[in-house]
Amino acid sequence: MPKENSNLTNCNKIVEQFEKVIKHPIKKQAKCYYTGVDVGTACIVLAVFNEDYQPIAGAYRYADVVKDGMVVDYIGAIRIVRELKEQLESELDTELLLAAVAIPPGTDELDSGALKNVVQGAGFELTNILDEPTAANQILNIENGAVVDIGGGTTGISILKDGKVVKVVDEATGGTHLSLVISGAYGLPYEEAELYKRNPKNHKELLPVLTPVIEKVASIIKRSIEGYEVDEIYLVGGTCCLDGIEKVIQKSVGIPTLKAKNPMFVTPLGIARSCKDTILD
Structure with a gap:
């Protein structure tokens, strides 16, 4: 395993700050509030930054309103985002108006409209829409390499050169497929398999069972970066919480x-950092 570099060190500091403010929001009045809305296959996360783009509050809820990167329960998505918004507004004693959102790479024509309506339907003014791995890089600050966002339904890949995205890829393989394997191997209903996967105590036992699926994800990454100079791969997304997944991919x-x-928190934090003052048309 390579030594942690400065990009990851800085990223981890922001993640640690966010984990703290989820439990203990910073209630000091801010000049402006920027919210990142991450509507994922398995989890919806809201991250709130202040005018200095530092995390001051956050909330999340597991949900099944998205499948393979696409919103399938539109009303449910609006309801959950609105409820999390109201929770954070109560904790911060303020109104949250500005928000950004991210989508799987290459789905802008299909799904950006749906997510735009979800965010606006929950009471936000939308200021930015970007793809998930590019959003994650707002926190990672990678100049050269690949950011791989393995979510519940899809694997999104952004290849960066000199800080600019030169290629984006999205394929429908992710945490859902891991849960299906667990369901079959252990004879569990899908919902129970999903919960079993989330428990870190089970990860060592599960890794050999899930290795074939992880290797499939690795093959997607390898095929996507072929022909590009990629010195390092950075994993984000809830599925990457699985202990040892990075070793299998490497x-x-x-x-x-x-x-x-x-x-799990890198992409929503990047979305919040991408939030702007100018409202989209």
Whole structure:
């Protein structure tokens, strides 16, 4: 495993700050509030930054309103985002108006409108829409390499050169497929398999069972970065919370692979950092 570099160190500091403010929001009045809304396959996360783009509050809830990167329960998505918004507004004693959102790469024509309506339907003014791995890089600040966002339904990949995205890829393989394997291997209903996967105590036992699916994800990464100079791969997304996933991918792809302390929060934090003052038309 490669040594942690400065990008990951800084990322982990922000993630740690966010984990603290989820439990203890910073209630000091801010000049402006920027919210990142991450509507994922398995979890919806809201991250709130102040005018200095530092995390001051956050909330999340597991949900099943998205499938394979697409919103399938529109009303449910609006309801959950609105409820989390109201929770944070109560904790901060303020109204949250500005928000950004992210989508899987390459789905802007199909799903950006749905997510735009979800955010606006929950009471936000939308200021930015960007793809998930690019959002994550707002926190990672990678100049050269690949950011791989493995969510519940999809794996999104952004390849960066000199700080600019030169290629984005999205494929429908992710945490849902891991849960299906667990369901079949252990004879569990899908919902129970999902809960079993989330428990870190089970990860060591599960890793050998899930390795074939992880290797499939690795093959997607390897194929996507072929022909590009990628020195390091950075993993984000809830599925990457699985202990040891980075080792399997590194072995399969043959490129140093790192992940943040809590990869589930990197993308929503990047979305919040991408929030602007100007409202989208």
